[in-house]
Amino acid sequence: xxxxxxxxxxxSGREGGGPGxxxxxxxxxxxxxxxxxxxxxxxxxxxxxxxxxxSERGKIVPRRISGTCAKHQxxxxxxxxxxxxxxxxxxxxxxxx
Ligand SMILES: [Zn+2]
Numbered sequence: 001x002x003x004x005x006x007x008x009x010x011x012s013g014r015e016g017g018g019p020g021x022x023x024x025x026x027x028x029x030x031x032x033x034x035x036x037x038x039x040x041x042x043x044x045x046x047x048x049x050x051x052x053x054x055s056e057r058g059k060i061v062p063r064r065i066s067g068t069c070a071k072h073q074x075x076x077x078x079x080x081x082x083x084x085x086x087x088x089x090x091x092x093x094x095x096x097x
Contacts, residue, residue, distance in 0.1 A: 030067030034076075042075050044082035050089060054080060057093040 034040055044050065053061050053068070053076055060080055063073040083089045 032067060032069035032072055034072040035069055042072065042079055044079040044086070044088065047083065047088045050076075050080055050083050054089055058084075058090045 034042055040049065042049075053066055055061055060077055063070065066073075068076060080089065084091050
């Protein structure tokens with residue numbers, strides 16, 4: 001996925017506006033996938049779908065990035081946790097130091 005593992009730097013105040021023109025990165029249309037597609041079932045058994053909302057390190061992608069609405073994000077978290085318990089997705093990165 002194209003979601004960076006590290007958080008972007010916190011910019012207090014406004015963003016961009018420096019010399020060289022404002023740079024836009026990863027401007028994607030954000031919308032709740034579950035609201036858009038009513039058919040899409042939020043289910044822990046649907047690993048391929050769940051995995052899109054979990055980062056490489058096994059963290060749940062925050063909704064300001066994924067664009068999921070509050071209602072579905074809440075449901076999604078529950079499903080992700082279920083999926084973890086039944087070992088469909090990892091709790092964390094498997095790398096052991
Ligand atoms: Zn929604």
